[in-house]
Amino acid sequence: MVQKVVIIGAGPAGLLLAHYLLRRCNYNIDIYERRRDPRLTDISSDRTFPISLQKRGRKAIQAIAGLEEAIAAQSVFCEGTILYGKKGKLRQIPRQNPVLTIDRNRLVSILLKHLNETSSPNQVKVHFNCECTAVDGTAKTVTLHPKEGDSFTADYDLLVGADGARSQVREYLAHNAGFTCSQNYVPDAYKSVFLSRLNPSAGVELEPNKIHVYNLNNQARMLMVPQPGDQLHGVIIFGAENNPLEGLSTKEEVHTFCQEKFPIFGQLMSLEEAEALLKRPVARVLTVRCDRFHEGDSMLLIGDAAHAVSPSIGQGCNSSLEDVLILGQLLEQYGDDWDQVLPKFSEQRVPDAHALRELSDYTFPRQKFLVVEFFLRTMVKRLFHRWFPDWVKPFVFDLVLDTDLPYSQVLSLSQGWINKVKRSST
Ligand SMILES: Cc1cc2nc3c(=O)[nH]c(=O)nc-3n(C[C@H](O)[C@H](O)[C@H](O)COP(=O)(O)OP(=O)(O)OC[C@H]3O[C@@H](n4cnc5c(N)ncnc54)[C@H](O)[C@@H]3O)c2cc1C
Known part of the structure; x- marks a missing residue:
């Protein structure tokens, strides 16, 4: 049976998810985005910034044929x-x-263009200038408010909050589904x-x-x-x-x-x-910490909506794209049974999101003497890792960027350093 999926937010996470779901054929997707279409505007006229993608983000993108090549053509290495x-x-x-x-808006434009080229409007529609203003999890509807025209409601089988750090979907879950979420600037x-x-x-x-x-x-x-x-x-x-x-x-x-x-x-x-x-x-920049990312078999948070972090080690987008990769693996494993997929997603992803928060806050020290130690440790570990790859692992920043070890494993391998930086900043 074709399922109706509503995605709130046409950022990197929401758009990559649409690509993944379309490969599976049994979904009808509507994406609602409160901003205008980035393909129709000058890149610098809306809030934007450069994003660096490494192993994790790129692995998620590589699963969609031709997408990484299209992104690489408009990137700098x-x-x-x-x-x-x-x-x-x-x-x-x-x-x-x-x-x-x-650039973040350029990345979004490429994801949109590729989506248009590889799908039909019957399968996926992206509605720009259309803000989600309310969610009703019991009736399974969302209220949408277009820039021009009257508000309307849309119903869903699955609602995905990919609506960034100030997520409206998360607000609903925090107030109505007992989610424990905290937010900090x-x-x-x-x-x-x-x-x-x-x-x-x-x-x-x-x-x-x-x-x-x-x-x-x-x-x-x-x-x-x-x-x-x-x-x-x-x-x-x-x-x-x-x-x-x-x-x-x-x-x-x-x-x-x-x-x-x-x-x-x-x-x-x-x-x-x-x-x-x-x-x-x-x-x-608002950071977000939640104790789970799903509700029942019909609501899910991904990307910044679930786990926004400080951009200090450049992992927000990488981890948001990785969410989609992991969701794709679970859909495959459980034959698109959302009743099983959603709890498994929270189970696997929440510990990694919490570890990423620690890594983002405490990998880079602010004290000068620790900055010197950080670079020394990085260089020494690189050297020894080259000589004894089975014995010595790279230092924390290289583990985050160059591997796709789960963030919780990176944290446990680097806990001594993270604790040291944490102590120095209290
Ligand atoms: C200065 C800076 C530098 C960064 N550098 C890096 C980096 O180098 N590497 C990295 O991995 N990450 C980086 N990040 C983080 C990265 O930008 C985010 O983690 C990433 O964009 C998250 O993607 P997302 O799709 O989850 O959310 P977003 O990109 O925030 O997209 C959410 C979308 O939802 C829309 N939306 C919000 N509310 C509603 C609503 N109610 N109705 C409809 N639409 C809505 C928004 O308009 C937006 O388009 C950086 C962040 C900043 C601020």
Whole structure:
């Protein structure tokens, strides 16, 4: 029997899930997304930022024929990071396995395009500018509010909340199904930044396949990632209570600020971008922790809606895509019996999501002496792992990025380090 699936949220998790379900043939899918269609707008006009995908996220994408190739064609593979210090000092941190970097909205556009190309409108419909405003788990309906026109309801056999950290579906579950969920803001806030990688008149040309980071006194940093067409997309990150741009009111002031405080990026910033940066809103990152991800056989949370984390080790999207991979494996194993699949998904995924939270909060230390120790340990473990692969495992960050060991295993292998960083930050 064909089942009616409603997915709230056309982000990376919701769209990849639609791809997976379509391969199984017995689903009719409606996706409701409150934003406009990203394919019809300039990439920088909606909130966006660069995402790096590694082993876990890429493995999930590889299951859909042709999808990874389509994403790779609009990505840049970065082979390491350059840290810029004051007085022009540089530190190179190479990566053995390049990471695929792509703008979040571009990734979403490719997932949408591929979905259109590989399915018919009878199988899947994506409704943009259409916000889910209420859920009724007893009647199995959702209320949708389009930007234009009247609200309406849609019924479902299975409802998937893929609606990000501020999930409406999770709100319903927390208030009506006894879910224990907590939400916290990370201390940092950010603004998106868009630059060119080149400024021939100033003789500046940043390397095309490296992530570029400039740290300003532990209070603020700029992280810029190369994108196709000699673009750099990134963010300026600062303490939420300590926005260095707050006192600035003109594009000239922002331009001068960036040239003085982040000279390598200031030289690449036009006055137009300085003005846009001034106007862009400050964004905060909300983290989410839930004790389960499903209700009965008809409601499920995936991605940030279930387990949003700090972006410090770049795992939010990787883990969201991995959710879909694991769900796909369970559907295969239990012959699409959601009554069995959903509890198994929570059982397998909740411990990993909680471990990921610890890893995201405590892999990177803030204290200078621990930062040095972190890099030393990483280098030494890389060397010994190369010589004795069966005896020595890579250090925590490499385990997260370059393997698909469950996050709970990575945490137990790295618990000593995580505890040390945790103690240092209390
Ligand atoms: C600055 C920054 C850098 C990051 N870098 C990385 C990185 O390098 N690597 C990595 O793996 N992760 C990274 N992340 C995390 C990553 O962006 C998220 O984990 C990922 O986007 C989660 O995907 P999702 O589909 O679950 O949720 P989202 O991407 O949040 O998508 C949810 C969608 O649901 C829609 N929606 C919300 N509410 C409703 C509603 N009521 N009705 C209808 N639609 C709704 C939203 O508009 C949105 O399109 C970063 C995050 C930030 C903030």
